[in-house]
Amino acid sequence: MSLDFGLKDVHVLITGAAGGIGLEAVRTFRQLGARVTAHYNSSNGELANVEGIVTIQADVRDETSVNTLLSEAAQQNGGPVSCLVVNHGIWPSNNTPIVDMELSQWQNTMAVDLNGPFLLVKAYLKALRAASQSSRDVVSNSVIFVGSTAGKFGEANHGDYSAAKSALMYGLTVTLKNEIVSIAPQGRVNTISPGWVATPMAMETLKDKAFVERALATTPLQKVATPADIARQLAVIASPTLSGHVNGQNIMVDGVGYTTGKDI
Template identity: 40%
Template sequence: MDLGLSGKAVLVTGGSGLLGSAIVRRLATEGAVPIIHYRSRVAAAHALADDTGGFALQASLLVESEVDALIERAVESAGPLTGVVANAGGWPGPPVQTRNLTLERWRTTLDQNLTVAFLTARAYLKHVREVGHGSLVFVGSAAAHFGEDGYADYAAAKSAVTHGLVRTLAREIVESAPHGRVNAVSPTWVPPSAHAEAAAEQRLKRALATVPLGRPATSRDVASVVAWLLSDAVAGYVTGEVIQVTGGMSGKILPRPSGEG
């Protein structure tokens, strides 16, 4: 199926990470020109750009001027942006029950996931206003829909993105671009490799307890839905939506009573 993305410039934030790189590669197979944003993975981002015929651009997505400049530099490199995938985000680390969650971690997690998404969207929407078209796809998380024990900060940040931001921006974008669209994907856990450690295997078992398809997501599962959502040709009448890439997950099993502090 032709997604109509050939020759189109698409920026992927966090484009050299686990999901970001799969999204970049998928877009490249559709003929798109990927712009790979990175923060610290310089070598990986440039190698991916070489592989895919794209461009690698560095920015901290928590510095307003850098985010605005990223969009400008992306346009200078590849021309008007057909879409942006706001994929960059940060997993907060070990689980912490909310009664013990520090304000510092709460703020960091909201910054890493919600503020980064907001600043990326704000910068891109200015460009959308100039060019009169655009498609924005956020990467959320299953945690936004089902909660995640030990991760109230992450679940709250991701649900703010996939619910509040997506629905509001889908309404606002059409003031600048009549056919502009804003959507999100919410993946379940994507294990980094097939060689999961013992602890990860335990986590996998728990994560899959309510998943009818019986396996975790792969980065390719996520990337193909992102590419589909970006495409006006196939998803041109889809906006304000969140697609769960969760194998049909219907919930999460409850934590053990003796769980983390």
């Protein structure tokens, strides 16, 4: 049996695509034949070296910028976005408990990690609602959030990040999977939630060997994930062939399987 992901010529928009998981996802979806629009915030970085994609800058905190991102993606890449991968995010590296956290930090993290996904999904659904009936009926219509183990178990000194991710994983995902079908009858909404991944955002923290040992203490696979580990799962859940009946799920991709929930 040949393995066909059913993603050939599907328009996939990936946010936060300039590095880490996003960049690897761009490469993975391109290999599967998708038409990829890659979003970046300030610098397109290595995206300049990836052939056959459309790159668009946008500030996910700004509604006008997000609306323009979706409309330009449709204009430049052959029609409305079918699969939206909400991958972008920030993780403030300063270890700050809630009692000492500045409101400005909390608000900025929420603006990027929670308001941004809200604005993106809103623009995506509006564009899909305005599209032709044939575009609304395709089986590849889906939204995929990138969550985090921090959203499930919490993360001491990073309550802003864990709260935002939890909202995506347990609030937006299950709500939107009920709403999307009124616009796209076969539309799906799921979340892929990694643990620690060797991305540029996490590299400085992962240099601490003692920290990594604690992080892996309850991880049977005893390894930090690579961006490719996560990108492949994004492709699997996006695939209408492999995951067409998977909906409203938060899929942990953390190498654990079972955990005590003890904060690392």
